[in-house]
Amino acid sequence: MRFLMAGDPDNPLMAGREGQYGSLLAANQPRDVERLTGRRLDPGQTSVLREGGVLVWSHAADAPTGPDTRLRLAVRQGDKVLGRTAALPAAALDVDPAEWRTGSDGTMLRATATALDLPIQARGPVMITGVSDKKAHALQQAVIDAGMDAGAVLIHVEPDDPVPPAALLATAVGLVALALAAVLAATRSQTRILRRYLARLIAVGIPPRWARQVLLCQHAALSP
Structure with missing residues (x-):
């Protein structure tokens, strides 16, 4: 895999979707895309690649949403479009979050990029699949031991599983239960207060029926 960019690293020529600032990756063959993303391409996606097209990460801005979609690529340097x-x-192609996707929003075949005369890195990141965790960490440690930047070897870590719907439902039910408990507690407390107040009114000689009328009037006056 190589990024579609070349020239001065501080101000490179880059190829990407027209109107977007992400670059594209060039793969030697569709199988390389499958190894990199960990997903099988469907016949339509494979056909798009072999016909000289582009697979866009589905989460990218303005990703294709239907069949027979077509788009243009632009070669730019900074904000200037050169072609x-x-x-x-x-x-579109679904991919999981990963560090290797940083700065890219899709992929195409290297043969297509060459035919379109797009810039391609002569040297760049090498993406290797099928390596055990033990070997990957050993390689990273070897880079550190050699006095090089540990970031020269990045190990893809699978993202955490999203919160399952059952957990979200349990949380929602728990919040509703807490709200109901709070309302019931407040209602019981208010009932006890009203009963004590009513008892005091009756104790000073006010008939029970009149005492209830007094409470109703006070409640109506205090209610918003």
């Missing part, structure tokens, strides 16, 4: 391609076939 554009013809409209190319495109499709």
